[in-house]
Amino acid sequence: MDSGTGRFPFPFQPYPIQEQFMEALYATLEQGKVGIFESPTGTGKSLSLICGALTWLGDHETKKREEAARLLKEEEMEEEKAAGGTASSGSAEPDWITDFVQKKAERDQVNKLKEDELRRKRREERLEMIRHNSQLKHTLKRKTEEEDDVSKLLQKTSRDAASDTGEDETQDPEDEGLIVAEYESDEESAPKNRLCDEDELDDLEEEHVMKIYYCSRTHSQLAQFVHEVQKSPFGPTVSLVNLGSRQNLCINPEVLRLGSTSLINERCIEMKKNKHDKPEKLAEGERKRRRGVVKATCPFSGVEKVMAMRDEVLVEVRDIEQLVTLGRKTHTCPYYSTRKAIPAAQLVVLPYQTLLHAGTRRASGIQLKDQVVIIDEAHNLSDTLTCIHSAEVTGAQLCRAHSQLTQYCDRYRSRLKAKNLMYIKQILFVLDGLIRTLGGKVGQNPNSQSTQSGTELLTINDYLFKAKIDNINLFKLQRYFEKSMISRKLSGFAERYEGAGVTPHTHANKENRRTEGLGRFLQTLQNKANNTVPLEDQKGEEESKPSVSSPMMLVESFLSGLTSANKDGRVVIQRQACVSQSSVRFLLLNAALHFAEVLRDCRAVIIAGGTMSPVADFKEQLLLSAGVTHERITEFSCGHVIPPENILPIVLCAGPSGQELEFTFQTRDTPTMMEETGRVLSNLCNVVPGGVVCFFPSYEYERKILEFWESSGVLQRLAAKKKIFQEPKKANQLEQVLSEYSRCIQRCSTSACGQSGALLFSVVGGKMSEGINFSDDLGRCIVMVGMPYPNIKSPELLEKMAYLDKNMPHIGGRSPGRSLVENLCMKAVNQSIGRAIRHRGDYACVVLLDRRFSRPATLQKIPDWIRTSMHTHTSFGPAFASIRKFFLEKRQKQLN
DSSP, X not given: OBOSSSSSBOSSOOOHHHHHHHHHHHHHHHHTOEEEEEOOTTSXXXXXXXXXXXXXXXXXXXXXXXXXXXXXXXXXHHHHHHHHXXXXXXXXXXXXXHHHHHHHHHHHHHHHHHHXXXXXXXXXXXXXXXXXXXXXXXXXXXXXHHHHXXXXXXXXXXXXXXXXXXXXXXXXXXXGGGSOOOOOOTTTSOOOGXXXXXXXXXXXXXXXXXXXXEEESSHHHXXXXXXXXXXXXXXXXXXXXXXXXXXXXXXXXXXHTTOSHXXXXXXXHHHHHHHHOOOOOOOHHHHHHTTTOOOOOOTTOOHHHHHHHHHHHHHSOOOHHHHHHHHHHHTOOHHHHHHHHTTTOSEEEEEHHHHHSHHHHHHTTOXXXXXXXXXXXXXXXXXXHHHHHXXXXXXXXXXXXXXXXXXXXXXXXXXXXXXXXXXXXXXXXXXHHHXXXXXXXXXXXXXXXXXXXXXXXXXXXXXXXXXXXXXSOHHHHHHHHHHHOHHHHXXXXXXXXXXXXXXXXXXXXHHHHHHHHHHHHHHHHHXXXXXXXXXXXXXXXXXXXXXXXXXXXXXXXXXXXXXXXXXXXXXXXXXXXXXGGOEXXXXXXXXXXXXXXXXXXXXXXXXXXXXXXXXXXXXXXXXXXXXXXXXXXXXXXXXXXXOXXXXXXXXXXXXXXXXXXXXXXXXXXXXXXXXXXXXXXXXXXXXXXXXXXXXXXXXXXXXXXXXXXXXXXXXXXXXXXXXXEEOOSSGXXXXXXXXXXXXXXXXXXXXXXXXXXXXXXXXXXXXXXXXXXXXXXXXXXXXXXXXXXXXXXXXXXXXXXXXXXXXXXXXXXXXXXXXXXHHHHHHHHHHHHTTSOOSTTOOEEEEXXXXXXXXXXXXXXXXXXXXXXXXXXXXXHHHHHHHHHHHHHHHHHHHO
């Protein structure tokens, strides 16, 4: 069904605010701006994004085709005119060189338009044929099955041939994938293609069409968005590609059996490289010695199969699970098929990290030039960018990386080229320096090396001098990491030879280490021959094994951070009792540094969320700092679809006994304040039906106040009215707690039990403050205890505040650092109170327990749709009366 205006196709009659949202979105995309869009949860934000953006994309493509048709027609008319007319010569004739250049530019433009139009028609014809031609699908399926049978037969033959020949263990063919290929620095020649993993970018790559990249935080949010697209009017026609990791999309059982992400990635790349590598010319003796060596390839990644599935991906909208099902059905790799489908796709759905990290973006084949990016759930975009590009590595991980790289170098020294050995020695030198900054030494067990506890915060340059690695070109080292993929090779090496001489740390005696490694390696071979497991390995299997994957990827991320400008980052050294527990962390201070490329390349960027308020610091630190002008930024914020009388937000400044409510760090732990908080909750539980969700500012305060309530009898009084639930410490227990909480409320509403519902204790910024739906009776009242300010004594936060005070403008005389602290607090509050009111007929009460919420500057940071209904009460009586009246009216309305 179309919308009321008929401009935006919609599955039902949209709300007026959805039409306003889509109009504003369309205008932002058309004008190529950066838009900040706020639409509360429950207002149909996802559908508005889908229908608004895809309507614009369709109109944009239509205009492009019409413009191309007009230019082609003008060219034809010019040619006819030139053929029918006669050349005139006179003094008014334009300069022939200018005329030639102008005509050539016009011809080039027309030729490109012709090629684009031809390519578009071919693509549309191919996809249309696949949509409607079931016979073709049957033929492709039969061909795929035949290829699969042939592939299985070849693999069996290869295994038989390999088993008939003995292999020299020191030249194990499986080690080929672990050895870095020959490397040449950029001063000498271009790196070889096989280092860059460019075999995936073959001649079949298409030119990228105009598209929209949609990204969100979690897999479940992306799956939900895809399902919304499927239900929308664009579902049958849009070309959507859902990107995922190898671990999520791989269907090769032999690769999946490896378990760990690093091994799956390494094995997949190795098999892909084997497929494209040309056989080497060997000498006669070498050929005889290496007879029967067969490099494994993936039977699911044949070019014809991948290209056929690419087209299947483009003709029907599928989520990750449906892509895997399709891949298993057609015996084709979904990972490479989806990557091949990116150029021709109109809508690409992907996680935050894939889009916001430049290296991951390039590896995935994503091109942002003149495209549209929509970042959803973007309330914490600055924090996400900071986390993605910050890195922490412990002393134990540094020592393990040094040990593994040393053993890797010793094992393959004879097979590594000189340039590789040079860079590996540089990495070892850098690791040595990093370990020294923690007070440790390489070659010794980090658990036995004691160090003096303390925290040290340094600029990037000061840290490089302290580690004595300021003479190392980290840019060249970073390029070597990227091109050689040494981190992945080392992970594969560590996991393959666990228990075979690859130890967690190097021993001081090098000779002992070598003999011990050789002995364990030979012992492993003996155990394999006898099909036995060493006693220590049996013991290890009973216990939970520590991760043996190489931490070199963490080191790589840390060193990448050190290439930032000196003012854009800091290094925090945290020393504990021993070196293994100590850590060094790179902290990114300027999030705009890595977002600037996205903003510069894209035609338009949409930053959307349910609660984007407050946006002032967001705009200043992430957009203006990245070079975006004020004129290019547009903001849109809409109200909720609920009527104003369905929400009752209250700022409560005092409790039932008259005690002023101000949960400062000095007063919140006092017995008086905790007792008064218990009285407030007890009164609320008397009049609020269904579920009450109470948010505390921290886990530590939640623990303290619950212990006090238990000892003072408050908890027993609360439990008499509502069953008490608490946010679990483990993420895997969250679903169970929420299910029990929901069942309890349903049971209390349908049967006459002594309790009126349930009370759920949670923490701001915890597992239940984001992404959880407390609709209807699950969240009739949200209570916010105090203001959840971040830890002001945190070195990282202090450094961030100092950076902002130095580099950002002081608006209205306010310190940008202090504003950051307040905005972090209010963003967390807005996220938590936004858990209630999830649809048009929903209603809830929001109680903010702290008089500081009543300050005008603080109230301005609460979303408009809540603030317009806000009531501030200096005493408890009137507040309690209004809450009781609110729920009585709702009950009467339901009965009528």
